[in-house]
Amino acid sequence: xxxxxxxxxxxxxxxxxxxxxxxxxxxxxxxxxxxxxxxxxxxxxxxxxxxxxxxxxxxxxxxxxxxxxxxxxxxxxxxxxxxxxxxxxxxxxxxxxxxxxxxxxxxxxxxxxxxxxxxxxxxxxxxxxxxxxxxxxxxxxxxxxxxxxxxxxxxxxxxxxxxxxxxxxxxxxxxxxxxxxxxxxxxxxxxxxxxxxxxxxxxxxxxxxxxxxxxxxxxxxxxxxxxxxxxxxxxxxxxxxxxxxxxxxxxxxxxxxxxxxxxxxxxxxxxxxxxxxxxxxxxxxxxxxxxxxxxxxxxxxxxxxxxxxxxxxxxxxxxxxxxxxxxxxxxxxxxxxxxxxxxxxxxxxxxxxxxxxxxxxxxxxxxxxxxxxxxxxxxxxxxxxxxxxxxxxxxxxxxxxxxxxxxxxxxxxxxxxxxxxxxxxxxxxxxxxxxxxxxxxxxxxxxxxxxxxxxxxxxxxxxxxxxxxxxxxxxxxxxxxxxxxxxxxxxxxxxxxxxxxxxxxxxxxxxxxxxxxxxxxxxxxxxxxxxxxxxxxxxxxxxxxxxxxxxxxxxxxxxxxxxxxxxxxxxxxxxxxxxxxxxxxxxxxxxxxxxxxxxxx
Ligand SMILES: Nc1ncnc2c1ncn2[C@@H]1O[C@H](COP(=O)(O)OP(=O)(O)OP(=O)(O)O)[C@@H](O)[C@H]1O
Ligand SMILES: [Mg+2]
Numbered sequence: 001x002x003x004x005x006x007x008x009x010x011x012x013x014x015x016x017x018x019x020x021x022x023x024x025x026x027x028x029x030x031x032x033x034x035x036x037x038x039x040x041x042x043x044x045x046x047x048x049x050x051x052x053x054x055x056x057x058x059x060x061x062x063x064x065x066x067x068x069x070x071x072x073x074x075x076x077x078x079x080x081x082x083x084x085x086x087x088x089x090x091x092x093x094x095x096x097x098x099x100x101x102x103x104x105x106x107x108x109x110x111x112x113x114x115x116x117x118x119x120x121x122x123x124x125x126x127x128x129x130x131x132x133x134x135x136x137x138x139x140x141x142x143x144x145x146x147x148x149x150x151x152x153x154x155x156x157x158x159x160x161x162x163x164x165x166x167x168x169x170x171x172x173x174x175x176x177x178x179x180x181x182x183x184x185x186x187x188x189x190x191x192x193x194x195x196x197x198x199x200x201x202x203x204x205x206x207x208x209x210x211x212x213x214x215x216x217x218x219x220x221x222x223x224x225x226x227x228x229x230x231x232x233x234x235x236x237x238x239x240x241x242x243x244x245x246x247x248x249x250x251x252x253x254x255x256x257x258x259x260x261x262x263x264x265x266x267x268x269x270x271x272x273x274x275x276x277x278x279x280x281x282x283x284x285x286x287x288x289x290x291x292x293x294x295x296x297x298x299x300x301x302x303x304x305x306x307x308x309x310x311x312x313x314x315x316x317x318x319x320x321x322x323x324x325x326x327x328x329x330x331x332x333x334x335x336x337x338x339x340x341x342x343x344x345x346x347x348x349x350x351x352x353x354x355x356x357x358x359x360x361x362x363x364x365x366x367x368x369x370x371x372x373x374x375x376x377x378x379x380x381x382x383x384x385x386x387x388x389x390x391x392x393x394x395x396x397x398x399x400x401x402x403x404x405x406x407x408x409x410x411x412x413x414x415x416x417x418x419x420x421x422x423x424x425x426x427x428x429x430x431x432x433x434x435x436x437x438x439x440x441x442x443x444x445x446x447x448x449x450x451x452x453x454x455x456x457x458x459x460x461x462x463x464x465x466x467x468x469x470x471x472x473x474x475x476x477x478x479x480x481x482x483x484x485x486x487x488x489x490x491x492x493x494x495x496x497x498x499x500x501x502x503x504x505x506x507x508x509x510x511x512x513x514x515x516x517x518x519x520x521x522x523x524x525x526x527x528x529x530x531x532x533x534x535x536x537x538x539x540x541x542x543x544x545x546x547x548x549x550x551x552x553x554x555x556x557x558x559x560x561x562x563x564x565x566x567x568x569x570x571x572x573x574x575x576x577x578x579x580x581x582x583x584x585x586x587x588x589x590x591x592x593x594x595x596x597x598x599x600x601x
Pocket of ligand 1: 390395
C-alpha cells in the first residue's frame with residue numbers, strides 16, 4: 001500500500017480525516033471511499049420501501065370503491081398494481097443489503113486498520129497512560145458501536161425519513177391542510193430532542209468510560225490471578241471487581257431509563273397528535289370536505305408518520321452513542337505522542353555499533369526528579385558494558401534512551417555518529433536485539449516465538465541459534481520439538497527457559513547491538529549457568545549494553561558503569577572497581593551477603 005500514489009483509506013483517517021470534535025463529519029469521512037455504495041444503497045432503499053409506503057393509499061382507494069358501490073374488478077386492478085410494485089422488493093432488498101453491508105464492513109476494516117497502524121506508531125509514553133484492555137475495548141466495542149449506529153441510520157433512520165417525506169407529499173397532493181398538520185409533528189420532535197440531547201451525551205460518555213474501566217479491571221484481575229490466589233486474596237479481589245460491576249449496573253440502569261423515558265415521551269406526544277388527527281378528519285368527513293376513504297387513509301398515514309417520526313428520533317440516542325465512540329477512538333487516532341519516523345534517513349546498514357551519550361539528561365514527564373543527569377559515555381563497537389546500581393538509579397531509563405523509546409531532555413544520544421532523534425528508529429531497531437527484563441511470549445509455537453517477525457530462517461540457522469542459546473537439548477526432548485505450542489504467554493516454560501527463548505530470539509536476528517535488561521528472577525545454579533553461557537555467546541562480537549544484576553554477568557563485561565541517583569559515579573573493569581573499594585565494591589559486598597538472591601529489579 002505504501003507504494004501506491006493514493007494513500008489507502010485508513011491512512012487518510014490518520015491524516016486529519018478523523019476529527020472527534022466533529023463526529024458527524026467524521027462519520028461521513030469514514031465512508032469517503034464508499035460513497036458510491038452508500039448512495040446506491042439509499043436509492044435502492046427508496047425503491048424497495050415504496051410498496052410499504054403506498055399501502056394506506058391502496059387501502060383508501062379500496063374503501064372509496066366500496067363506499068361508492070364500485071365494481072369488484074376495480075379492486076382487482078388496484079391489487080394488481082400493488083402486486084407489481086411488490087415484485088421488485090426481494091431483488092432490490094438483497095442488492096441493497098449487499099451494498100450497505102459492503103460499505104459498513106469496509107468502514108470497519110478501515111477504522112480498525114487505522115487504529116492498529118496508529119497503535120504501532122505511538123510512543124511508549126502513550127502506553128504508560130492507557131491500559132491495554134481499555135485500548136482493546138476501543139478497537140472492538142467502539143468500532144462496533146459506530147457500525148451499529150450506521151446500520152441504525154440506514155435502516156430505521158432512513159425508513160423514518162422516507163415515510164415522512166412520502167406522507168408529506170401524498171398529503172400535499174390530496175389535502176394541503178393535513179400536510180400542515182403533519183408538519184407540526186416534526187418541530188415537536190425537535191423540541192423533544194433538545195430537551196434530551198445533553199443528557200444523552202453525558203450518559204453515553206459516562207457509560208463508555210465505565211465499560212472501558214470494567215474491561216481494564218477484568219483484564220487486570222485475570223493477569224493478577226496467580227498473585228491473588230497465592231496470597232489468598234480471592235474475596236477481596238472479587239469484591240473489588242464486583243464494585244466495578246455495580247457501577248456499570250447503576251449506570252446502565254440510568255442509561256436505559258433515560259432512553260426509554262425519551263421514547264415513551266415521544267410516543268405520548270405523538271399519540272395525542274394522532275387522537276387529534278382522528279377527530280379532525282372526522283370533522284372534515286362530517287362537513288363533506290373529504291371522503292371516508294380519505295379519512296381512513298389519513299388516519300393510516302398519520303399512524304405511519306408517527307411511527308416514522310419516532311423511528312427518526314430513535315436515531316438521535318444512537319447518534320449520541322456513535323459520537324461518543326468517535327470521541328473515544330479519537331483518543332488513539334488523534335493522540336499526539338507519536339514517534340515520528342517518516343521522512344527521516346535510515347540508520348546505517350550494517351551498524352558499526354558505536355553508541356555515545358553526550359551530556360544526556362532526562363526527566364520523566366510526570367517524574368518528580370531528574371532520572372538521569374549529564375551522562376557522558378562512549379561505548380565502542382563490540383564492547384560489552386554493564387550498568388549496575390541500586391534500584392531506581394536510572395539503569396532502565398538509560399537503556400530505553402539507547403533504544404530510542406525516550407528522547408533525552410538535554411544532550412544527545414549518537415549512534416555511529418548520528419543523533420538518534422534524526423534517524424528512522426525502525427531501521428535502527430531492526431538491527432538490534434533487545435532482551436527485556438520480562439520475557440514476552442505469545443500463544444504460538446516455539447519456532448514462531450523465536451523467529452517472531454522474521455520470514456526466512458533456515459532450519460540449520462535456527463538449530464545453531466538454539467544451540468547457542470542452550471535450548472537445543474530441551475527442544476529435542478520435546479515430542480513436537482520446535483512446533484510445540486507454548487500456550488498463552490508461554491505458560492508452559494520455566495523462568496530460565498523463557499529467558500533462553502528471549503536470548504534465542506535476539507540471536508536469530510544476528511544483531512550488531514544487543515540491549516539487555518537482565519531478568520532478576522532467581523534461577524537455580526544450573527539454570528543460571530545455562531542462561532549465562534547463552535548470554536556470553538549472544539554478546540560476543542557485538543556492542544552490548546547490559547543492565548546487570550548477577551555477578552556472573554558483570555565479570556564478562558569489558559567495562560562496568562555504576563549509576564547512582566541518575567549519575568555515573570564510577571566506571572572501570574570489574575577488577576579495577578573491586579580494587580578501588582568504593583561504590584561498586586559496596587554493591588558487590590551487598591550481593592555476596594545476600595548470596596544467591598539477586599538485586600531487586
Ligand atoms: N514512567 C516513569 N514515570 C516517572 N518516573 C519514572 C518512570 N520510570 C522510572 N521513573 C523514575 O526514574 C528513576 C529511574 O528509574 P529506572 O527504572 O531507570 O531505575 P532502574 O535503575 O532501572 O531500577 P531497577 O534496578 O529497580 O530496575 C526512578 O526514580 C523512577 O522512580
Ligand atoms: Mg530497571
